Amino acid sequence: MKFFRAVIGAALLVACIDQTASAATGNVLFNGTITATCTITINSNGTMTVSTNLQSLSSHNAGGSAGSAQVDTTGGVTLSVDPVTTTTVPASDVTATTWTPTFATSGAQTIAETGTATALTVPGTSTVAVNLAGTKGGSNRFSAGNYQATVTLRCE
Amino acid sequence: MRKIGTLAAALAAVLSPIAATGQSMTPMRGEVRSFTDAFAVRVFPGNPYDQRIRVEVHVYDQDFQPVAARITPSAFLLAGQASRPVLVVVPFDGATERKVRICTESIPFPSEQTQIRAQICGKFFGHRRS
Numbered sequence: 365m366k367f368f369r370a371v372i373g374a375a376l377l378v379a380c381i382d383q384t385a386s387a388a389t390g391n392v393l394f395n396g397t398i399t400a401t402c403t404i405t406i407n408s409n410g411t412m413t414v415s416t417n418l419q420s421l422s423s424h425n426a427g428g429s430a431g432s433a434q435v436d437t438t439g440g441v442t443l444s445v446d447p448v449t450t451t452t453v454p455a456s457d458v459t460a461t462t463w464t465p466t467f468a469t470s471g472a473q474t475i476a477e478t479g480t481a482t483a484l485t486v487p488g489t490s491t492v493a494v495n496l497a498g499t500k501g502g503s504n505r506f507s508a509g510n511y512q513a514t515v516t517l518r519c520e
Numbered sequence: 521m522r523k524i525g526t527l528a529a530a531l532a533a534v535l536s537p538i539a540a541t542g543q544s545m546t547p548m549r550g551e552v553r554s555f556t557d558a559f560a561v562r563v564f565p566g567n568p569y570d571q572r573i574r575v576e577v578h579v580y581d582q583d584f585q586p587v588a589a590r591i592t593p594s595a596f597l598l599a600g601q602a603s604r605p606v607l608v609v610v611p612f613d614g615a616t617e618r619k620v621r622i623c624t625e626s627i628p629f630p631s632e633q634t635q636i637r638a639q640i641c642g643k644f645f646g647h648r649r650s
Binding site: 514517520 | 545546547548549568569621623626636638639640641642
């Protein structure tokens with residue numbers, strides 16, 4: 365009996381030696397959806413200087429500087445500037461001023477200076493230069509004092 | 521019942537996006553179905569700066585005219601690198617659908633000649649189900 369059990373056991377072991385472990389495989393799917401995102405970080409505000417004929421107060425003039433902002437986006441958004449509505453002018457300035465905000469980008473996407481809404485299609489970080497120009501027509505001139513204007517940079 | 525419907529719409533809107541660190545506002549797109557006379561969207565304004573800033577949330581229509589929406593909270597101080605949820609409830613005003621922009625605005629740094637106001641606007645589409 366003992367011999368018979370040993371033979372059966374040995375036979376089973378021999379039968380199992382050549383067997384590979386069977387394994388089932390399956391695929392695990394991962395899905396991800398990225399919606400459009402946009403972050404604006406203001407690096408610096410701008411400075412306007414007056415032209416020699418006193419009819420232009422602009423960040424483009426000598427000594428002036430553009431405001432700077434950084435835009436991080438996935439793309440699929442639009443960048444724009446709003447017409448300037450908030451200004452502070454000296455009391456001595458009683459004549460009308462036409463304010464023209466513009467922007468240009470470099471970095472992930474290059475946009476030449478424009479005042480119209482432009483699509484940001486390239487994902488990444490772009491640096492935005494924001495300029496503002498105030499102009500007076502006819503015989504009107506900018507006067508001494510403090511001027512201040514707010515430009516809204518929009519990403520949507 | 522109306523509140524429950526609004527809350528359900530808000531939850532539906534908030535479940536789809538995942539707030540990510542450093543975003544000025546997320547989500548920026550959304551479509552909400554509501555069984556009530558208003559639809560709700562939860563947005564997450566974020567502060568990408570290291571210092572605390574003041575943030576305001578506004579709702580505009582397609583022509584950038586203000587919409588009388590309920591914004592909770594509409595203005596707040598936000599710590600550096602932080603974000604927080606803001607619940608916006610937009611009335612349909614009798615319409616069956618409504619497109620709005622929900623905008624997060626940062627208050628510009630003072631005492632500079634040309635200030636830049638950063639505005640991140642998301643576009644949201646509400647459908648009213650009867």
